[in-house]
Amino acid sequence: xxxxxxxxxxxxxxxxxxxxxxxxxxxxxxxxxxxxxxxxxxxxxxxxxxxxxxxxxxxxxxxxxxxxxxxxxxxxxxxxxxxxxxxxxxxxxxxxxxxxxxxxxxxxxxxxxxxxxxxxxxxxxxxxxxxxxxxxxxxxxxxxxxxxxxxxxxxxxxxxxxxxxxxxxxx
Amino acid sequence: xxxxxxxxxxxxxxxxxxxxxxxxxxxxxxxxxxxxxxxxxxxxxxxxxxxxxxxxxxxxxxxxxxxxxxxxxxxxxxxxxxxxxxxxxxxxxxxxxxxxxxxxxxxxxxxxxxxxxxxxxxxxxxxxxxxxxxxxxxxxxxxxxxxxxxxxxxxxxxxxxxxxxxxxxxxxxxxxxxxxxxxxxxxxxxxxxxxxxxxxxxxxxxxxxxxxxxxxxxxxxxxxxxxxxxxxxxxxxxxxxxxxxxxxxxxxxxxxxxxxxxxxxxxxxxxxxxxxxxxxxxxxxxxx
Numbered sequence: 001x002x003x004x005x006x007x008x009x010x011x012x013x014x015x016x017x018x019x020x021x022x023x024x025x026x027x028x029x030x031x032x033x034x035x036x037x038x039x040x041x042x043x044x045x046x047x048x049x050x051x052x053x054x055x056x057x058x059x060x061x062x063x064x065x066x067x068x069x070x071x072x073x074x075x076x077x078x079x080x081x082x083x084x085x086x087x088x089x090x091x092x093x094x095x096x097x098x099x100x101x102x103x104x105x106x107x108x109x110x111x112x113x114x115x116x117x118x119x120x121x122x123x124x125x126x127x128x129x130x131x132x133x134x135x136x137x138x139x140x141x142x143x144x145x146x147x148x149x150x151x152x153x154x155x156x157x158x159x160x161x162x163x164x165x166x167x168x169x170x171x
Numbered sequence: 172x173x174x175x176x177x178x179x180x181x182x183x184x185x186x187x188x189x190x191x192x193x194x195x196x197x198x199x200x201x202x203x204x205x206x207x208x209x210x211x212x213x214x215x216x217x218x219x220x221x222x223x224x225x226x227x228x229x230x231x232x233x234x235x236x237x238x239x240x241x242x243x244x245x246x247x248x249x250x251x252x253x254x255x256x257x258x259x260x261x262x263x264x265x266x267x268x269x270x271x272x273x274x275x276x277x278x279x280x281x282x283x284x285x286x287x288x289x290x291x292x293x294x295x296x297x298x299x300x301x302x303x304x305x306x307x308x309x310x311x312x313x314x315x316x317x318x319x320x321x322x323x324x325x326x327x328x329x330x331x332x333x334x335x336x337x338x339x340x341x342x343x344x345x346x347x348x349x350x351x352x353x354x355x356x357x358x359x360x361x362x363x364x365x366x367x368x369x370x371x372x373x374x375x376x377x378x379x380x381x382x383x384x385x386x387x388x389x390x391x392x393x394x395x396x397x398x399x400x401x402x403x404x405x406x407x408x409x410x411x412x413x414x415x416x417x418x419x420x421x422x423x424x425x426x427x428x429x430x431x432x433x434x435x436x437x438x439x440x441x442x443x444x445x446x447x448x449x450x451x452x453x454x455x456x457x458x459x
Contacts, residue, residue, distance in 0.1 A: 014220070017217075018217075018220055018221060018224045019224070021221065021297035021298055021299070021308075022221070022224055022225060022228050022297065022298075049181070050181035050184070050185070051181045051184050054181065054184055054185060054188055055184070055188070058188050058191075058192070063213075063217075065195075066209075066210050066213045066214065067214070067217075067297075067299070067308070067342075068299045068306055068342070070199070070334075070335075071196055071199045071200060072195045072196065072198070072199040072206055072210075073191075073192040073193070073194075073195030073196040073199065074192075074196060076191075076192050076195065077189065077192040077193075077196070080185075080188050080189070080192065084181070084185055087181065120349075121349065128371050131371050131374075132370075132371065135370075135371075135374045136370070
């Protein structure tokens with residue numbers, strides 16, 4: 001792994017985290033925020049494979065933990081599993097394909113919402129599933145899918161440039 | 172070295188990282204204090220960045236405010252002047268009442284019931300990620316005298332409570348957070364009740380009020396404030412106006428809805444009350 005790539009990862013995690021937690025209404029639509037950190041984790045997992053998705057997911061989750069949770073490690077675990085799971089789809093990764101990553105990102109957002117709902121709400125006896133589904137989960141999934149398209153394209157473009165550089169330096 | 176690295180496949184990575192996570196969860200559940208320095212270091216590094224991106228973002232995203240025409244501003248100014256005059260008048264009357272109140276209280280040897288709380292202003296620098304939990308961070312921390320369990324207000328209404336403090340920032344859990352329970356009372360009748368935070372109901376603009384005594388003489392439009400029996404919230408901070416009072420299905424208590432007077436969608440500056448509520452701890456197990 002080249003230094004460029006490491007810097008790229010650190011910067012993208014930082015920028016995504018800052019945008020995610022920013023107070024101003026960045027990208028907010030109909031009162032939902034797209035989950036940018038999840039988009040980053042899934043995208044890296046998808047275009048780079050399991051290992052890197054896993055590490056990025058872990059770092060993203062850990063940042064969320066440090067920032068918002070009382071228990072360190074819970075979000076880190078969820079995010080690293082997401083990064084790892086999306087590494088399975090790495091085999092189907094083609095640079096020009098856009099439908100699979102979009103569907104993947106929206107689907108991931110939905111699964112993520114289910115996980116959060118189950119562990120943080122249903123286990124505490126808040127069981128209004130349908131209302132959460134309509135008000136948070138589905139809008140978030142749809143919106144994440146749309147925003148993901150842009151972020152995915154940007155990340156992919158940078159990744160391709162870095163990969164080209166790495167290949168050239170090998171010879 | 173390179174050969175060894177290749178032998179570490181993704182499954183090993185997975186196992187290692189899951190182990191790390193489980194370890195972290197274990198440590199923070201059983202010995203939470205150990206990780207506080209790590210947390211505060213990361214927060215100290217990130218807080219200035221959050222402050223920076225917010226000031227940039229706010230100036231970019233509030234451009235529509237700059238676009239207001241002179242005419243609009245003049246109209247607004249006139250309206251505000253009128254309001255100001257009306258409020259001045261009201262204030263004078265209230266001041267007179269205050270003098271009278273003090274005199275009467277002196278006569279009755281009652282101390283002032285609602286003392287003024289000392290406050291510190293703070294700016295919101297970031298909010299929780301995602302749409303699920305309503306928490307945010309402010310740019311004042313232990314160096315500015317902020318302590319855990321201090322109350323946070325804005326627009327003269329209760330916002331939430333400080334639950335975690337680092338040197339230069341603090342985290343606030345709002346009353347609309349799903350895990351929040353605030354012991355409160357009706358200002359007029361002093362009937363106690365609980366305001367339960369919920370994302371579900373807040374989407375429709377209200378919070379649930381539960382455990383109101385079934386004989387309580389309360390009506391729609393009554394003001395709800397924090398209770399004198401609350402263990403963490405100072406007494407008499409406004410929460411909101413009550414509507415929709417109903418008898419519970421169990422016929423033992425009443426439930427109602429309260430509309431918070433704080434605009435939780437547009438919180439940018441808040442006040443932290445630096446007076447901590449003093450309570451005798453009667454029951455260690457209860458938590459708010």
